[in-house]
Amino acid sequence: GAGVSQSPSNKVTEKGKDVELRCDPISGHTALYWYRQSLGQGLEFLIYFQGNSAPDKSGLPSDRFSAERTGGSVSTLTIQRTQQEDSAVYLCASSFSGGEIYEQYFGPGTRLTVT
Amino acid sequence: AQSVTQLDSQVPVFEEAPVELRCNYSSSVSVYLFWYVQYPNQGLQLLLKYLSGSTLVKGINGFEAEFNKSQTSFHLRKPSVHISDTAEYFCAVPSGTYKYIFGTGTRLKVLA
Structure with a gap:
């Protein structure tokens, strides 16, 4: 079946602009995660959705970052007033449920470059 | 709190050598x-996981890892690497x- 998809694959934006990153999880997966991958930093957890609700937003770096999920499916990560330090690869993952033993399936990521 | 440490940021190895x-x-x-x-320009893919039971876990692409509780380690090994393992x-x-x-x-770099 189809895996996790993300769009766009690459995004170049000017400092100060808003961007929206989209994630389509695997059908039937109730849990959805956003991570940020910066050079040399590994993967940084941003936010976790169980269905449409986000019980854990603790990883969002600032109030410029927000995310929503609708219909228990598609999720959008929005970054307002982008800064150069926001440049990174943003990865989305999904799993059958929010459980520590459940494998997370990752999308290919969106590479964001803020100029 | 849980944490993991990967001390090696890059590992170069010749093809068919162990890693x-x-x-x-x-x-x-x-x-x-x-x-x-x-893999380059791709998302993450699960290689293997340890949940319980045998401490030697076999994964995809010929990789295996051993859970060592006394040394708090979970090292990944492959007896003979291929160019395609570069990732x-x-x-x-x-x-x-x-x-x-x-x-x-x-970052594993397999050299010809």
């Missing part, structure tokens, strides 16, 4: 451990009931 990628963890609770691989490898441990803590990754 070991090191991962050490810190956890005060039951330990589940994972290795993920990221970045991440060790991960769950934190709480859903969040994963990832290591900083080890």
Whole structure:
């Protein structure tokens, strides 16, 4: 079946602009995660959705970052007033449920470059 | 709090040679451990996982890892690597009931 998809694959934006990153999880997966991958930093957890609700937003770096999920499916990560330090690869993952033993399936990521 | 440490940021190895990628963890609770691989311009893919039982875990593409509780390690090994194994490898441990803590990754470069 189809895996996790993300769009766009690459995004170049000017400092100060808003961007929206989209994630389509695997059908039937109730849990959805956003991570940020910066050079040399590994993967940084941003936010976790169980269905449409986000019980854990603790990883969002600032109030410029927000995310929503609708219909228990598609999720959008929005970054307002982008800064150069926001440049990174943003990865989305999904799993059958929010459980520590459940494998997370990752999308290919969106590479964001803020100029 | 759970954490993982991958001390080697880059590991070059010749084709058909063995390789070991090191991962050490810190956890005060039951330990589940994972290795993920990221090929260039792709997302992460699960290589193998340890949940319980046998401490030697076999994964895809000929990789295996051994859970060593006394040394708090979960090193990844392959007896003979191929060019196609060139990728970045991440060790991960769950934190709480859903969040994963990832290591900083080890970039494996297989040389011809």
